[in-house]
Amino acid sequence: MRWLVLASLLYSLFRAWRGWKGKHRFTQTDNATRHWTATIAHIQLFLGIWLYSISPIIAYFFESFKTAVHNRDVRFFGMEHSIMMVLAVVLITIGSMKAKQKKEDEQKFKTMFVWFGIALLVILSSIPWSFSPLVSRPLWRGF
Ligand code: HEM
Numbered sequence: 001m002r003w004l005v006l007a008s009l010l011y012s013l014f015r016a017w018r019g020w021k022g023k024h025r026f027t028q029t030d031n032a033t034r035h036w037t038a039t040i041a042h043i044q045l046f047l048g049i050w051l052y053s054i055s056p057i058i059a060y061f062f063e064s065f066k067t068a069v070h071n072r073d074v075r076f077f078g079m080e081h082s083i084m085m086v087l088a089v090v091l092i093t094i095g096s097m098k099a100k101q102k103k104e105d106e107q108k109f110k111t112m113f114v115w116f117g118i119a120l121l122v123i124l125s126s127i128p129w130s131f132s133p134l135v136s137r138p139l140w141r142g143f
Helices: 001-022 028-054 057-061 073-101 105-125
Strands: none
Touching: 001 028, 001 073, 001 105, 028 057, 028 073, 028 105, 073 105
């Protein structure tokens, strides 16, 4: 699901940029892309909130707050990651709603590009990348 969030955002940005700069018509496919990108982000939001409620890392974060808050790995999921990702989904939701409300096609593309673009930057900055020297997790989890 987390990879789908990134893929849908990248695809949205590609269509929005192409439509904006190429002065294209905002088609039903563009609208579906906008809609599904926001929906996928919302599913990830609920998965994240669910993870937050069952994660032993988060349980430890609240049980032993005074010490846990100084543990970078624990604080990352307890605060930074979760807050920034919720913010990103809020940005996607606002951007999607604003793009829907705009009358002109150029404005729809531009609005989508700007809001989704900022959200993507927030998400990219808050992922525990496998290559991150700070907090890292594997890129892929096997079943
Ligand atoms: C919106 C995009 C999001 C992306 C791309 C994302 C990505 C990730 C990744 C890559 C991990 C590491 C998983 C692993 O160990 O393999 C993770 C863990 C986690 N995420 Fe997110 N996340 C997102 C949103 C959220 C939100 C909104 C919340 C909570 C409000 C959240 C809470 C957590 C928690 C608590 C963990 C750690 C779970 C554990 O290992 O016990 N995430 N996330």
